[in-house]
Amino acid sequence: MKKNKLVVIGGDAAGMSAASKVRREQPDFEIIVFEKSEYTSYSACGIPYFISGEVETIEELIVRSPSEFIKKYNIKVQTLHEVLEVDTDNNKVLVHNYADKTQFWEPYDQLLIATGGKAFCPTVENHTSDGIFGIQTLTSGIKVDAFISKHQPKKAVIIGGGYIGLEMAEALILKGIKVTIVNRSKEVMNSLDPDMGKKVHDALQNLGVTIYNSESLSYFEEKDGIVSAVVTDKKTIKTDLVILGMGTSPNTSFLANSKIKLSERKAIKVNRYQQTNVKNVWAAGDCAETRNLVSKKPFYIALGTVANKTGLVAGTNIAGGNLKFPGVVATAVCKICVYEIARTGLLESECKEYKIDYVTTIIRSKTRAGYFPGAKDIFVKLLAEKKTGKLLGGQLIGEEGAAKRIDVLATALSSNLTLQNIIDLDLSYAPPFSPVWDPVQTAARKLIGMI
Amino acid sequence: MKKNKLVVIGGDAAGMSAASKVRREQPDFEIIVFEKSEYTSYSACGIPYFISGEVETIEELIVRSPSEFIKKYNIKVQTLHEVLEVDTDNNKVLVHNYADKTQFWEPYDQLLIATGGKAFCPTVENHTSDGIFGIQTLTSGIKVDAFISKHQPKKAVIIGGGYIGLEMAEALILKGIKVTIVNRSKEVMNSLDPDMGKKVHDALQNLGVTIYNSESLSYFEEKDGIVSAVVTDKKTIKTDLVILGMGTSPNTSFLANSKIKLSERKAIKVNRYQQTNVKNVWAAGDCAETRNLVSKKPFYIALGTVANKTGLVAGTNIAGGNLKFPGVVATAVCKICVYEIARTGLLESECKEYKIDYVTTIIRSKTRAGYFPGAKDIFVKLLAEKKTGKLLGGQLIGEEGAAKRIDVLATALSSNLTLQNIIDLDLSYAPPFSPVWDPVQTAARKLIGMI
Numbered sequence: 001m002k003k004n005k006l007v008v009i010g011g012d013a014a015g016m017s018a019a020s021k022v023r024r025e026q027p028d029f030e031i032i033v034f035e036k037s038e039y040t041s042y043s044a045c046g047i048p049y050f051i052s053g054e055v056e057t058i059e060e061l062i063v064r065s066p067s068e069f070i071k072k073y074n075i076k077v078q079t080l081h082e083v084l085e086v087d088t089d090n091n092k093v094l095v096h097n098y099a100d101k102t103q104f105w106e107p108y109d110q111l112l113i114a115t116g117g118k119a120f121c122p123t124v125e126n127h128t129s130d131g132i133f134g135i136q137t138l139t140s141g142i143k144v145d146a147f148i149s150k151h152q153p154k155k156a157v158i159i160g161g162g163y164i165g166l167e168m169a170e171a172l173i174l175k176g177i178k179v180t181i182v183n184r185s186k187e188v189m190n191s192l193d194p195d196m197g198k199k200v201h202d203a204l205q206n207l208g209v210t211i212y213n214s215e216s217l218s219y220f221e222e223k224d225g226i227v228s229a230v231v232t233d234k235k236t237i238k239t240d241l242v243i244l245g246m247g248t249s250p251n252t253s254f255l256a257n258s259k260i261k262l263s264e265r266k267a268i269k270v271n272r273y274q275q276t277n278v279k280n281v282w283a284a285g286d287c288a289e290t291r292n293l294v295s296k297k298p299f300y301i302a303l304g305t306v307a308n309k310t311g312l313v314a315g316t317n318i319a320g321g322n323l324k325f326p327g328v329v330a331t332a333v334c335k336i337c338v339y340e341i342a343r344t345g346l347l348e349s350e351c352k353e354y355k356i357d358y359v360t361t362i363i364r365s366k367t368r369a370g371y372f373p374g375a376k377d378i379f380v381k382l383l384a385e386k387k388t389g390k391l392l393g394g395q396l397i398g399e400e401g402a403a404k405r406i407d408v409l410a411t412a413l414s415s416n417l418t419l420q421n422i423i424d425l426d427l428s429y430a431p432p433f434s435p436v437w438d439p440v441q442t443a444a445r446k447l448i449g450m451i
Numbered sequence: 452m453k454k455n456k457l458v459v460i461g462g463d464a465a466g467m468s469a470a471s472k473v474r475r476e477q478p479d480f481e482i483i484v485f486e487k488s489e490y491t492s493y494s495a496c497g498i499p500y501f502i503s504g505e506v507e508t509i510e511e512l513i514v515r516s517p518s519e520f521i522k523k524y525n526i527k528v529q530t531l532h533e534v535l536e537v538d539t540d541n542n543k544v545l546v547h548n549y550a551d552k553t554q555f556w557e558p559y560d561q562l563l564i565a566t567g568g569k570a571f572c573p574t575v576e577n578h579t580s581d582g583i584f585g586i587q588t589l590t591s592g593i594k595v596d597a598f599i600s601k602h603q604p605k606k607a608v609i610i611g612g613g614y615i616g617l618e619m620a621e622a623l624i625l626k627g628i629k630v631t632i633v634n635r636s637k638e639v640m641n642s643l644d645p646d647m648g649k650k651v652h653d654a655l656q657n658l659g660v661t662i663y664n665s666e667s668l669s670y671f672e673e674k675d676g677i678v679s680a681v682v683t684d685k686k687t688i689k690t691d692l693v694i695l696g697m698g699t700s701p702n703t704s705f706l707a708n709s710k711i712k713l714s715e716r717k718a719i720k721v722n723r724y725q726q727t728n729v730k731n732v733w734a735a736g737d738c739a740e741t742r743n744l745v746s747k748k749p750f751y752i753a754l755g756t757v758a759n760k761t762g763l764v765a766g767t768n769i770a771g772g773n774l775k776f777p778g779v780v781a782t783a784v785c786k787i788c789v790y791e792i793a794r795t796g797l798l799e800s801e802c803k804e805y806k807i808d809y810v811t812t813i814i815r816s817k818t819r820a821g822y823f824p825g826a827k828d829i830f831v832k833l834l835a836e837k838k839t840g841k842l843l844g845g846q847l848i849g850e851e852g853a854a855k856r857i858d859v860l861a862t863a864l865s866s867n868l869t870l871q872n873i874i875d876l877d878l879s880y881a882p883p884f885s886p887v888w889d890p891v892q893t894a895a896r897k898l899i900g901m902i
Binding site: 013043045046049054055060061163167293303304305306308309325326328329330331332333334335340342344369371372373401403404405406407408410411412413414415417421423424425426427428429430431432433434436437438 | 464494496497500505506511512614618744754755756757759760776777779780781782783784785786791793795820822823824852854855856857858859861862863864865866868872874875876877878879880881882883884885887888889
């Protein structure tokens with residue numbers, strides 16, 4: 001058998017899932033991974049819980065270290081190596097070694113790009129000041145933690161009211177830091193419809209968070225190199241710390257001059273096998289685009305689950321297999337203190353954009369039988385196609401026991417279920433776990449009456 | 452429009468769901484409900500939590516009282532009225548009024564039988580002694596509670612190691628009563644495979660429960676009219692209280708001489724519209740048979756969820772609608788102290804009986820990200836068809852956050868998903884709620900490797 005050499009750019013979820021899968025299937029492959037940071041295979045999603053102190057050491061977030069991959073899996077991981085350029089005509093990549101500051105060209109037979117994403121930040125005045133952090137990488141998490149220890153900030157501004165913003169709000173509240181959220185859209189959590197976002201808003205206010213909606217970052221002020229204020233289009237907010245929660249950008253700027261096709265928002269275009277437009281070049285994880293199974297449109301989402309899945313699919317196919325990744329229904333979940341927030345499928349705004357005739361409703365139910373101690377409120381919003389009753393999306397907010405119910409709706413979306421199908425589902429029931437009609441079924445029962 | 456008169460026998464979940472639906476759709480129908488007890492629309496599933504004291508008053512278990520139905524819904528509920536006989540040739544039922552001890556024939560245009568189930572008990576010596584209780588009805592729950600208050604039992608024997616037995620074990624433990632379970636099958640929870648049942652066994656032993664498996668009730672001993680011992684085929688167990696958990700029998704003995712067709716285990720045979728073999732006679736809830744969507748066979752299951760759903764379907768059709776109940780996948784869930792146990796689909800024994808070539812595996816995972824505080828063990832067992840990879844069943848045991856994951860598998864079974872489909876599902880992930888691969892997906896990933 002011809003020897004094959006796989007080069008992987010990026011050593012986190014997607015890259016290492018793929019590399020591990022190729023190793024299991026193809027013991028003879030040569031596998032080299034170039035990773036810009038010192039770390040591999042870590043849970044970026046765990047960073048807020050490291051910063052809050054709930055997770056005590058950063059090592060707990062690391063699933064497998066570079067040395068483990070080298071020793072146990074015969075995967076040659078080179079940390080502190082950044083790929084600067086890809087030459088697909090000659091099948092080689094230009095690598096910068098941060099340790100000795102040298103550069104070299106590395107040839108490949110197969111190339112997997114898994115460079116992940118970075119916190120989006122507009123290049124406004126003072127955007128490089130100390131005290132301004134994204135939290136997309138373990139390195140950035142370590143920096144935030146060190147900054148908090150050293151400077152003991154009393155107040156923080158989070159720019160963006162999405163998942164990262166909310167999880168960091170919780171983390172900073174737990175550290176005793178006063179939190180202000182500056183949010184460009186008209187309500188926090190714009191991955192929910194505004195009527196559900198309003199409930200998150202109320203929950204955040206209950207926790208003492210100050211929220212400025214419909215307000216945009218203009219620039220930062222700094223003092224002695226450290227951020228001292230966030231200036232918006234409406235006001236100046238003094239602060240000791242800034243967290244960027246304005247979304248994730250694919251790490252693809254090094255591909256600007258390559259022949260690899262990118263989407264408008266610079267995510268790598270791939271087919272369902274995770275192949276790019278260039279032969280023997282694959283992409284997976286937060287640097288790549290995927291598809292939305294509900295809208296049937298190309299879709300960008302930066303999530304650990306998708307990175308693991310697309311990495312596994314890419315690895316399977318690189319190793320000679322034949323596996324397709326169908327796409328996502330855009331499921332996401334988030335906890336902020338006692339509140340659990342989850343969503344899947346399309347929003348009202350998306351239905352309107354795609355000219356889908358839909359019906360929608362919000363119901364209030366309980367997480368357990370109403371009489372059972374600890375039963376908490378849960379709000380469920382469903383959207384369905386008016387003509388067919390087919391589920392289009394769902395959103396949940398509630399306390400303990402609320403969030404994971406979104407998985408039934410995510411499974412229903414993947415299976416093209418209608419509201420009647422959801423009502424018919426044989427979901428589990430016992431008083432400690434649910435009302436006799438699960439809240440998602442109660443919502444479906446109400447909504448089917450509106451068709 | 453011709454006036455229609457609906458008689459409903461039984462005023463709990465199925466009967467009142469149907470009656471309420473008919474009232475909403477057909478304001479002109481005359482609706483009479485005959486209910487043997489004093490209560491309507493209550494949560495029988497909540498009885499263990501009333502006995503344990505977690506639910507403080509029996510009234511909390513009642514969703515709607517007879518007077519509410521009469522006043523708000525114009526449904527004539529007659530409590531303490533038992534139907535003794537059904538004459539389908541002349542469209543009338545013979546009713547016994549316990550209040551004044553009279554009997555009368557009541558004519559109907561449409562008849563819904565929703566008489567529920569009762570605790571199965573063999574007619575062994577002393578089976579009518581005081582201190583021996585099923586807990587299928589609110590009345591029986593009140594009796595158990597009163598007996599415990601009056602006699603302050605120190606020890607109890609539960610006959611049967613299924614859901615009711617386990618939930619009552621928890622309730623009695625919380626009352627400080629020493630519990631022994633006598634279980635006829637070779638492991639407790641025979642709705643699980645024995646390898647998973649063994650884990651429940653271990654959990655029960657951790658809670659101080661004594662378990663005798665593969666042991667059958669022979670008869671009871673009594674003293675002064677009160678049960679004093681359970682005699683099995685192996686030993687005599689002194690006791691102050693006996694709870695019957697040997698399963699539920701459909702309440703259909705009053706139909707013995709009617710033309711209404713019953714199954715071998717005396718459940719009423721119905722089609723997917725909840726129609727019996729006799730015109731204008733319908734049945735729903737624990738007295739009726741249903742279908743198993745996985746095995747495609749007739750199936751008997753006594754569960755509140757199914758009673759509500761089949762009641763709603765019967766009501767819709769009685770009111771002139773056209774709704775089918777597809778059947779169940781046999782989902783069930785149970786909590787015993789910190790342990791959560793859930794199941795859906797087929798067991799190994801059923802696969803063997805139906806000659807299905809299957810693969811199966813058990814995995815251990817965590818309910819949250821491994822590093823997240825409060826992450827607990829969860830065991831997931833999956834069964835899939837070897838040839839196609841189609842999911843056949845799933846079983847879970849774990850602590851907080853384990854049980855409701857069964858709903859993804861129940862939805863997958865209803866949608867005929869394969870293991871690969873389950874791996875592809877876009878399930879929610881954040882560290883407080885799940886590992887990045889949900890435990891059910893981890894199990895699917897392992898099992899797909901065995902095909």
